[in-house]
Amino acid sequence: MKFSEQLWNRITPIYDAVLELPFIKELTDGSLPEEKFLFYMKQDTLYLADYSKALSLAGIRADSNDHTRAFLNFATNAISVERKLHGQFYEQFDSGVDIQKSPTCFSYTNFLLSTANMSDNAVSIAALLPCFWIYREAGLHIYENAVPDNPYQEWIDTYAGEDFNESVEKAIAITDEIAGEEPESRRREMMHAFVRSSQLEWMFWDSAYQMEEWAKQPKEAIPA
Ligand SMILES: Cc1ncc(CO)c(N)n1
Numbered sequence: 315m316k317f318s319e320q321l322w323n324r325i326t327p328i329y330d331a332v333l334e335l336p337f338i339k340e341l342t343d344g345s346l347p348e349e350k351f352l353f354y355m356k357q358d359t360l361y362l363a364d365y366s367k368a369l370s371l372a373g374i375r376a377d378s379n380d381h382t383r384a385f386l387n388f389a390t391n392a393i394s395v396e397r398k399l400h401g402q403f404y405e406q407f408d409s410g411v412d413i414q415k416s417p418t419c420f421s422y423t424n425f426l427l428s429t430a431n432m433s434d435n436a437v438s439i440a441a442l443l444p445c446f447w448i449y450r451e452a453g454l455h456i457y458e459n460a461v462p463d464n465p466y467q468e469w470i471d472t473y474a475g476e477d478f479n480e481s482v483e484k485a486i487a488i489t490d491e492i493a494g495e496e497p498e499s500r501r502r503e504m505m506h507a508f509v510r511s512s513q514l515e516w517m518f519w520d521s522a523y524q525m526e527e528w529a530k531q532p533k534e535a536i537p538a
């Protein structure tokens with residue numbers, strides 16, 4: 315069995331739980347409140363900025379030209395998606411980004427950036443993979459079940475589209491290629507990183523639905 319198949323098998327329960335999230339169900343049937351979607355979009359803008367840096371680092375640290383080109387390409391694509399998709403929704407909802415990372419967004423981006431900086435590059439690539447893979451699977455699932463005239467169709471089409479699919483296939487193929495060159499202990503680390511990011515994907519949507527805030531603290535304890 316391919317290493318990528320082992321990865322996906324391991325997170326099947328997390329993926330199934332993603333499809334049960336109210337955020338995903340209401341995105342699919344179009345009933346998701348705008349304020350929750352907007353909260354998600356703003357957090358995702360902050361997320362994608364760091365995500366593209368983590369992708370770039372994985373590209374710089376890769377040991378073949380082909381992998382470097384692929385990951386730098388993913389990095390610029392992520393910025394393009396952010397510009398195109400998010401810009402449009404902010405205009406539509408008449409708002410901008412004026413907020414801090416939520417606790418979950420903070421956890422996820424810090425995990426990706428610290429892994430990209432401090433872990434073996436194979437582990438970093440495994441940590442980056444759920445962002446591609448879960449979005450493609452969730453995107454296709456939503457696309458197939460979405461109501462007509464869904465207000466979030468643009469978002470759905472992006473992740474269910476062929477351009478995105480090509481990137482996902484490439485990222486999976488690279489992961490299999492490098493996993494094949496690694497010892498078993500490293501593959502275990504890759505698996506752990508993949509599972510952790512998958513959990514954080516679930517949490518990201520859940521936290522958007524909850525419009526998650528930082529725990530209340532005494533005012534004087536919060537830096538200005
Ligand atoms: C949180 C998150 N994960 C993955 C993607 C897609 O790569 C995204 N836009 N946001």
Ligand SMILES: Cc1ncsc1CCO
Pocket residue numbers: 387388389391392393395445446478481
């Ligand atoms: C992973 C990812 N997410 C949004 S764009 C992108 C890279 C696609 O090339």
